[in-house]
Amino acid sequence: MESQGRLPISPVLKRLLVPLWNAAHYAGWAVRDHGGAVLARRFEFCSVCGRTRPMIYRRRVIPAKLAQLWGLSPELARALARKETLDCAGCGAKLRCRRIARTILNVYSTNPAVRSLAEWVQAPEAARLCIAEINRIDGVHDVLGRLPNFSPSDFIPGAKPGTVVAGTRSEDVTRLTYSDGSFDLVLTSETLEHAPDLEAALAEIRRVLIPGGRHIFTIPMLPHVRSTHPRIRRSPDGRWIDVEPRIHHPGGDWGYLVYTEFGRDFLEILDRAGFDAQERFGPPNAHDLAQVIVATRRP
């Protein structure tokens, strides 16, 4: 029965109006985001696409509910929003992705005049590298896709690792299907926290790298967390039990499960897993959570 006193909207009209409403909403956000970046004169050179563009900050990616769930102070919530946004208006690379690009250039480029990944991929030294990207890294993915020895993959739930689904290769970081010593460089960004078995993920990344090869990556890390620990544990009867909230996507009530909380001891864990590790842009602090780790495989 239709509710009293309310004008029923015909399903046809609704089907027409909802997309329009959504489009207007997104257009409003886009105007506000771009306008905000321009007004704040947040123009920067992008180390991914090599253009100077407004960098778009979107505080709303860390809603109040999520900040509360994760115990973030307003300052840390803003720092996390900067890490996850400040998107280049030219290529969409967010701050953490642009910092991965800067780290790649810093480690691999032999020409100091090269300032962006887009320039660097034209150099023969870049074409010679075998690079694996485990889960798409915004902006970086498209530029590295111009290289001949670039192997991108994504974790596709339900797909057999190593198979290609709709043009994308499925890989599970805890059981990669690549041969030993396949890569000079493995890239991950905000991926390791989603691996149910962190030890297996690190062992797999080490296995597919050549000795001296590098894993360049970002993980969520907060300045006050000292020791790396699981957010989940197995009960004596074999069930998984959440120790801390395990979801870290908008609203805190959906998204990928988070199995590990990383602490300041993680470089030591990498050392024990057979890597010499260094932190760039760090350490994490209340204003900057976008660190990049370079882990070099020991022989």
Ligand SMILES: [Zn+2]
């Ligand atoms: Zn860009």
